Structure formats: structure tokens, C-alpha cells
Amino acid sequence: MSKPSPEVYETGRGMDAHNQVMREIRAEKQRTYDPHEPTRVWIDEDNTPTGVYESLTIILNTGGCRWARAGGCTMCGYVAESVEGGTVAHEALMDQIDACLDHEAEQAESKCDLVKIYTSGSFLDEREVPAETRAAIAETFADRERIVVESLPDFVTAEKLADFTERGLETDVAIGLETATDRVRRDCVNKYFDFADFEAACAEAETADAGVKAYLLMKPPFLAEPEAAADMISSIERCAAVAGCHTVSMNPCNVQRYTMVDELFFEGGYRPPWLWSVAHVLESTADVDAIVVSDPVGHGSDRGAHNCGECDDLVQKAIKDFDLRQDPSVFSQVSCECETTWEHVMAAETSFNMPLVR
Amino acid sequence: MTDYFEVLDRDGPARLGELRLSAPVTTPACLDDVLEDAGSLWAADREVPAGSDEKLTILPHRSFPPGTREEVREAFAVEHPSVSFPSAAVVTADTAAAVGADAYVLADVRGFDGHAAKLRETIVTLKSKLPADTALIASGIATPGNVAMLAYAGIDGFDTARAVAKGTQGKYLTSDGEVFLEDLRELPCSCPACQRPREAFTREDCVEHNKNALRAELRRVRERIRAGRLRDYIEAQTRHEQWLTAAFREFDQQYSYLEERTPVIRDTELTATTGDTIRRVEIQRFADRVTTRYKNRFQNPLVLVPCSATKPYSDSQSHKQFLREINFRGHVVSMTSPIGVVPTELELTYPAQHYDTAVTGRWSEDEKAFVSAVLQRYLERNEYPKIIAHVPDHGYRDICERVEDALGLSFEYTVADHPTTDESLSALSAALHGAEQFGKREREHNTVKAIADYQLGAGAGDELFGAIEIQTTGRYPKLQVRDSEGEQLATMVPQYGMLAFTLAGAERWVDSEAPLKRVSIDGFVPHGSVLAPGVTDADEEIRPGDEVVIEGPKAFGVGRATMSGPEMRSSTRGIATEVRHVESK
Numbered sequence A: 001m002s003k004p005s006p007e008v009y010e011t012g013r014g015m016d017a018h019n020q021v022m023r024e025i026r027a028e029k030q031r032t033y034d035p036h037e038p039t040r041v042w043i044d045e046d047n048t049p050t051g052v053y054e055s056l057t058i059i060l061n062t063g064g065c066r067w068a069r070a071g072g073c074t075m076c077g078y079v080a081e082s083v084e085g086g087t088v089a090h091e092a093l094m095d096q097i098d099a100c101l102d103h104e105a106e107q108a109e110s111k112c113d114l115v116k117i118y119t120s121g122s123f124l125d126e127r128e129v130p131a132e133t134r135a136a137i138a139e140t141f142a143d144r145e146r147i148v149v150e151s152l153p154d155f156v157t158a159e160k161l162a163d164f165t166e167r168g169l170e171t172d173v174a175i176g177l178e179t180a181t182d183r184v185r186r187d188c189v190n191k192y193f194d195f196a197d198f199e200a201a202c203a204e205a206e207t208a209d210a211g212v213k214a215y216l217l218m219k220p221p222f223l224a225e226p227e228a229a230a231d232m233i234s235s236i237e238r239c240a241a242v243a244g245c246h247t248v249s250m251n252p253c254n255v256q257r258y259t260m261v262d263e264l265f266f267e268g269g270y271r272p273p274w275l276w277s278v279a280h281v282l283e284s285t286a287d288v289d290a291i292v293v294s295d296p297v298g299h300g301s302d303r304g305a306h307n308c309g310e311c312d313d314l315v316q317k318a319i320k321d322f323d324l325r326q327d328p329s330v331f332s333q334v335s336c337e338c339e340t341t342w343e344h345v346m347a348a349e350t351s352f353n354m355p356l357v358r
Numbered sequence B: 001m002t003d004y005f006e007v008l009d010r011d012g013p014a015r016l017g018e019l020r021l022s023a024p025v026t027t028p029a030c031l032d033d034v035l036e037d038a039g040s041l042w043a044a045d046r047e048v049p050a051g052s053d054e055k056l057t058i059l060p061h062r063s064f065p066p067g068t069r070e071e072v073r074e075a076f077a078v079e080h081p082s083v084s085f086p087s088a089a090v091v092t093a094d095t096a097a098a099v100g101a102d103a104y105v106l107a108d109v110r111g112f113d114g115h116a117a118k119l120r121e122t123i124v125t126l127k128s129k130l131p132a133d134t135a136l137i138a139s140g141i142a143t144p145g146n147v148a149m150l151a152y153a154g155i156d157g158f159d160t161a162r163a164v165a166k167g168t169q170g171k172y173l174t175s176d177g178e179v180f181l182e183d184l185r186e187l188p189c190s191c192p193a194c195q196r197p198r199e200a201f202t203r204e205d206c207v208e209h210n211k212n213a214l215r216a217e218l219r220r221v222r223e224r225i226r227a228g229r230l231r232d233y234i235e236a237q238t239r240h241e242q243w244l245t246a247a248f249r250e251f252d253q254q255y256s257y258l259e260e261r262t263p264v265i266r267d268t269e270l271t272a273t274t275g276d277t278i279r280r281v282e283i284q285r286f287a288d289r290v291t292t293r294y295k296n297r298f299q300n301p302l303v304l305v306p307c308s309a310t311k312p313y314s315d316s317q318s319h320k321q322f323l324r325e326i327n328f329r330g331h332v333v334s335m336t337s338p339i340g341v342v343p344t345e346l347e348l349t350y351p352a353q354h355y356d357t358a359v360t361g362r363w364s365e366d367e368k369a370f371v372s373a374v375l376q377r378y379l380e381r382n383e384y385p386k387i388i389a390h391v392p393d394h395g396y397r398d399i400c401e402r403v404e405d406a407l408g409l410s411f412e413y414t415v416a417d418h419p420t421t422d423e424s425l426s427a428l429s430a431a432l433h434g435a436e437q438f439g440k441r442e443r444e445h446n447t448v449k450a451i452a453d454y455q456l457g458a459g460a461g462d463e464l465f466g467a468i469e470i471q472t473t474g475r476y477p478k479l480q481v482r483d484s485e486g487e488q489l490a491t492m493v494p495q496y497g498m499l500a501f502t503l504a505g506a507e508r509w510v511d512s513e514a515p516l517k518r519v520s521i522d523g524f525v526p527h528g529s530v531l532a533p534g535v536t537d538a539d540e541e542i543r544p545g546d547e548v549v550i551e552g553p554k555a556f557g558v559g560r561a562t563m564s565g566p567e568m569r570s571s572t573r574g575i576a577t578e579v580r581h582v583e584s585k
Helices: A013-027 A066-070 A090-107 A131-140 A158-165 A182-189 A195-207 A225-240 A260-266 A275-284 A312-325 A328-333 A338-348 B070-075 B116-129 B147-153 B161-168 B203-227 B230-240 B242-253 B255-261 B275-279 B281-292 B317-326 B365-381 B396-407 B422-431 B440-456 B460-465 B503-511 B565-570
Strands: A040-048 A051-059 A114-118 A146-150 A170-178 A211-218 A245-252 A291-293 B005-011 B014-019 B025-027 B035-037 B056-058 B087-091 B103-106 B135-137 B171-174 B177-180 B270-272 B302-306 B331-336 B340-343 B355-357 B387-389 B471-473 B480-482 B488-493 B498-501 B518-521 B529-531 B535-538 B547-551 B555-561 B575-584
Touching: A013 A066, A013 A182, A013 A260, A013 B070, A040 A090, A040 A114, A040 A291, A040 A312, A051 A090, A090 A131, A131 A158, A158 A170, A158 A195, A170 A182, A170 A195, A170 A245, A195 A211, A211 A225, A211 A275, A225 A245, A225 A275, A225 A338, A245 A275, A275 A312, A275 A328, A275 A338, A312 A328, A338 B161, B005 B203, B014 B147, B014 B203, B103 B116, B116 B135, B116 B147, B116 B242, B147 B203, B147 B230, B147 B242, B161 B171, B161 B203, B171 B203, B203 B230, B230 B242, B230 B270, B242 B255, B242 B275, B255 B281, B275 B281, B275 B365, B281 B340, B281 B365, B302 B317, B317 B331, B317 B422, B331 B365, B340 B365, B365 B396, B387 B396, B440 B460, B440 B471, B440 B488, B440 B498, B460 B503, B488 B503, B498 B503, B498 B547, B503 B547, B503 B555, B503 B575, B535 B565, B547 B575
Parallel strands: A051 A114, A114 A146, A146 A170, A170 A211, A211 A245, A245 A291, B035 B056, B056 B087, B087 B103, B103 B135, B270 B355, B302 B331, B302 B387, B518 B547
Antiparallel strands: A040 A051, B005 B014, B014 B025, B171 B177, B331 B340, B471 B480, B480 B488, B488 B498, B518 B535, B529 B575, B547 B555, B555 B575
16 A cells, blocks of 8 residues: 655645645634634434434544645635644643533433544544544543544554454544545645545455545536536445445535635635535435435535525435435425526536536 | 638627638637537546537636636646647636637636626736637627627627526526516517517526527627627617626727727718717727827918718818808818817818717717817917817817917807807808918818828828829819829728828838838738738738738738738738739839
């Protein structure tokens, strides 16, 4: 397995340019955060290979993604939500976990069977989360059913995952693959690893009896609506075919502040995908051998996936319904006049006339 | 090298072109049926497409949407393959460069959609970087409301993508804008899609109507270009949408872009009915030439008279009465909005006999300011023994008084109530009492010299016709200029009041100090016309319609330019100049 790292991959003209621009954009943000508080925590409901669970979702503040500090992904604004100085000590991280447990105690019916930990980086990167902290967190949640931890593929090793699997947790690694198309991941998203690395990470997870949940990004900058939808359909098919990857979370790009996407959006050069496109992709891939879900952030707003404004909530509801039941017939129950407009966009939008419709 | 596009006709920056596919397409037009997109390199690697003579193939591209920073545009720039089939390259204004394609597709449409200054900036930048004989295409923007302005700006190719999108949204498009279908009680159109009751009219019909309306508008645009009257149309039509009105004003501010492309002659009417007409190139150019090139050669008093609706002025009832009283004792100069001042020698010269305005006697402050400025500059350059202002109150009189004040001059006013009353006419005659009459010869000589000044540059009349004894033959306005031996040098063309030279006249022009407009050609003898690829060089100052000398190792000739000098130099297709006379060397 090749060992890509941010340092090695920060080469090439396109990547240099993307990184330089992203660094400049990110530098415009001035806020810093308290290392003793998690970035965000909420209670949700999730579909997993062993059924639907109530979930505790944690966005841990770990000092953030090192790739993003080099420049990073064109759509990602989360790096700016990290602490000043770059690293967060073990004690502070454990304070964050305590805060999340308090939140759960207040908000959830009971202890959630599913815990999901994201860092806007790599939970399995020991420069972000030291081995000691990882073990302590595994211990904290040892009484749950399932755990999901976010990581780039290069940090996935059976040894690290053993911290969780050996405590009897069904363990999944959430990998931000974004797309199975290397070219799109590299040139549009500016992410530095290849699909082959994702496949290798899936194999590695399997040896530890863990699974992989692939995160895909619908409509990165520079792709027109039909290109973006086609890219998602093929990506879902390719991910589902990889052993170990049992779930695909396909999420429409939203416009986050201090990103390249935000600059394009501001000048009129970017529109988040249509919710119809999300529905279309889910419907088209309903028969793949994996759970496919989507969670459109900021649906119905200009900065999130949206349709015409009339039907956004209905279509969003159908998508959430599909997430839990995986039944494509939910989409035949929603319709709106704007579906014709979307069909036209799918037929006529190109990267030199987009967005054809706001 | 442009192989599959040719500009056939021009009207300012707007062009009538031909996309030379197996079934040729006359532009400006919707190109939906002939565009073939080889695809985006952002999404996938692409082979060089096979192409075909039936389609205009858009070469594999990486579009940079508005907001893409320069570093990214540079790093991801695409190398365009050189191909032998009809091809188009996708460009943005900032990174555009000639790559040998027949057409260029603009990737910044969303950046200027609705933004007048941005449209002007984008188009002017692009046109400065791309060969003039290539087509410019904008996808996903044309509507019946904006396509005339976009064509006026210099865009040749469009598609129905936007009009269709609007139709699916229930937006009914016409050349005067956009209405929600729900708000329409009647369908203000008779296209096939609208041949049904309002209640039965669906969004599907609306899509069809929008496409029909866009195509009809493009037919109108093409007809307007053929007639040389697109500007007249958009000056009125763009009022329906603010950003479009702002857009043509933005272009008026970009004078050199328009001036280079605006013909010096037309034989059609110029409608002068809006406040923006004053800023037209034709108007500004006339005022500029009259006040910097023209020189009065008469010794007589100046008689300022109001313009007339009939053109040329001397054919009008009012001017006939003035001229009878003046009886060749005064130099007649007409005051007019929006042209400024028209010395009698130039009354046929474009656009002096071509404009038509709405006459109400109500002058706007803009009109007064413009005409006073022109009159003032005119009088700073030309001295008269006496100035008689045979003008009515309102407007005309205000202007005269402003100029008197500014220059410390004193005019004699001869109109009591109306210029054509007996009292006024007698006063006019009386004011000229004692002034000498000039003869027909002086009048005709001064006319052809004045036209030479106006047409070629300050002093040209004396340079060409001053040092020798010339004769004028023929009956005004069809005058011929001959040298003392009787050899013809030039003809005055009554339709637009300019000179057309003979070979002898052209030789005299070349030998004179008068500013020359020369088209240099390769070693061949042109007949009928010179095509752009035969041009080796052309003077920067040449404008469409200009009289030009054509010179090459094998030929000497004279003719009329059909494109500007810069366009001749950057074009590889199209007629550069018509040839009137030519001889082998």
C-alpha cells in the first residue's frame, strides 16, 4: 500500500494553486476556539448494517486537519473551526468527551447505542488524537453497540481499530472519499489520496473486523449538475463493490464560509446541487450492495442543496425516509413543477453556462 | 486561422456572420442544433474528438466559473489541440488567447448576467485578445429581452438553454421582458405555441413560446444589422430592463471600442429620439470632425439657422426661404440636436442628412450643453467678420447666448417671432446688407475641400486640391473634381456626402501630406475586392466605410474598407476592402 501523506502530495501545479488559494482564503478567518469544548454535538438517528439506532454525533475539536492547514479541500470550511496552535492535549480532549456525555444525558432518552466521532480531520492520526486518548475514548464508549470514527485512509490500521473492536464495539471508519473518480477528487476537491488508497483502507479495516463508511461529496466546484450526478452514481457503485465498505453517505456540497466554493458562489459561479439530483442518485443506486444515505445540510437554502423553494422540505423528507428504509418508492411520492426545470438543467447545464438556474 | 466562420457584415461591434458548416448558419443565432460538446476535463480525461463538418465541436475544456482565482485558472489552463474540423474553444476573458479555433465559448456568462459593467469589461477584454474573424459564443444567457444587446456588444452565438429554463419555471419571455404566466390574462404573442386560449396554455407551451420569441428576436437582430440600424433598436428596446440600458451606456463610455467598429458612412436613417443618441459614435464623431478637421473657407458673414426635418436641409421649405434671402452672401451653418452644427458644405455628409429626431421645440439640458459646446468649439476654430443668428427663441437662442458669453462675441439676432415670417426674413436680408456674394465655383470648390477635410483630416482639402487649379464639373450634389487638364480625381457621393477617388486622385492623395489610409497587400492584382488573407498591413485608423488606398508589389488601387484596419490585420477570412479602381504595377 502506498503511504500518501499531505507532505508528499502537496505537489503538482493544480494542487499548488488550489492550496495557495485556500490558504489565502482561510487566512481571512480570525476566530479561535476553546479546546475544552467540542466543535458540535447532537443526537440523531442512523441506519447501520445492524439496524437503525439513536446516535450521539460528536465533532471533536482536535486542532483540525493538517491537510487543510496546507490549503486543503476546496469546499471545506471546518478547518477554521479548529483551535489555535494546532494541537489539543489529552486532558482537553477528554473534557470535550465529558461535555458530550453531559449533552447526551440531557437530550437523549437513554444512552445512544451508536456513537459517531468526527474531527474534521483524522481521529486515527495520532498527531491529532494521541494513542492514550484513543484508548480512553474507546473505554468510555465500550458499553455501546457501534462506533464510527472519522479518518483519512492513510491512518487506518488494524492495530488502532483493535482499541475498539477488542472492546466488543462494532466499529466503522468514516472515510471522506468524496468521489471514486481520482481526477475529480484531485482537481475539483483538492484531496490528495487515490481510490486505491481507499480500497486499501477498506481491506485493512476488514482484517480488524471493522467496516468502512464512505463519505461522498455531490457537486464539488467546477462540475455541472449532470456531471456531478453521474460522478455520484458511478462512485456509489464503485464504493459498494469494495469489500468492507458497507455504507455510503452521499452528501450534497453546501457553501461554507472561507472556502473556494464560497468565492465562486459569491461571484455567481457555483450553485449547490438540486435536491432532485440527490433523489435521482439515490433512486438510481438503490439496488447496490450497500446502505446508501444522504444528509443534505442546509437544504432549501441558497447555500445548501435546494430545488425551487416550494418542494424542498418534501424532497428532504423523502431523502431522510429513504435513509432509514432504503426504499426508492419514496421518491415517486414527491413531485413538483420544478422537476421539469431540473430535467432541463440535467440536459443543458455545462461548466461554461452554470449555474443555468439559481 | 479561421476556416469555418466569416463575418459578412458589420453594424458597430455587432456582426452578421456565417458559420460555414455543411448546412451554413447565419449568425447571430441560436446554435443548439450545431454545437457538439466534447466535454469537460474537470469531470474526465477526454480524447481529441473526431469532429465533423456538420457540427461546431467544442474542444475538451476546463471552464473557470466566475470567482475562480487567477492561480487556479493558470494552473488548470488547457492546451487546445489543433484540428481541421469546425471547432470552438472555451475561454474566460482573463485567460483568453487565440488558439486557432473558429469560435470561442465564453465561460464567464454568469459573471456578467445582469451586470452591465462586467459585460462591457468581459467583452472588451475578450475582443482585444481574440482574432476579429472568430465567432464569440455565450451559452445559457440569451432571452428575447437581452439578445439584441448581447449581439450589439459583439456576441455571435447563443442557445435556447436559458429561454427553456425560464419556460419550465412559468416565465413568459418577450422582447420587453419577463412575466409570470400566472399574471398574464392574454398572451401577447401570435407564435404557434400561443395559438390557444390562455387557460389551456401550459408551461410546456411557455417553453415553446420562449424559444419562438428568442428566434424571432434573433431574426430581428439580423435584419437590423443588415440595415445598419441595430443601435436605433436597442436604444429603445433596452429601456425595458435596467441592466440592459446600463449596458449600452457602459459601451458608450468605452468609446474607442465602439468607434473602431462603427462605419463612417451608412445610407440609412439614424433615429435620434433618446437622450442617449448624443453619445452615439456617429454623432460624437461628426461633432469632433467638424470642430477639429473642418475649416471654413468663406470670407462672408456666418448665418446660424435652425435645422429642418427635411434632409438635406437645403431641400426644406424653411431653408429655401432662408437661402433666398441670404442669396450667397452668408455662410450657412445649421444648428441641430443632436448633431451640433452642420456647415452647409457638409449637409449631405453622414449622418447630417440621415438622422431624424422628434421635433417638439423642447430642448433638454443635455442637448443644449452639447450643441453649445460644439458651437463654441466651432467658433474658436473659425473666424467670421460677423455672426448672424437667424434662430427662434427657446433652445436655439439660449445656446447662442451661452456661446456669446463664453467667447465674448456678439451675435446679431434676426428672428422676431418665427424664422419664416416676412419680418424675420427681411431682417435676415438686411443684416447681410453690403456683404459680397460668392460664386458657384467658390461654393463648389469649398464644398469638396470641406468634405476632404472632414473625411481625411485637417488640412486635407488644401493638400489635395489647394496647390493645383481644380475644376468641378457635374451638377451639385453629383460633383466631379478634376485637375486643370480635366482628369478626374474624385467624385462627391450624394448619398453620404463623401469623396470617392479615382486612381489619379488616389495617387495625388498618396503624394500629398494629407493623412493617408493605406491597405498593403501581397503580390497580386485584386479585382472586385481584397480578402483579409491578402492584406499584409493596414493603417490603425481605417474604419469600415473609409476610402482607402490599396497598394502592393503588383498593384495600386483605391476602394472602400469594409472592416477596420485592426480587423483587417487580425483576420484571415472575409472581405477587407472593396476595390473601385486598380492598375497593375
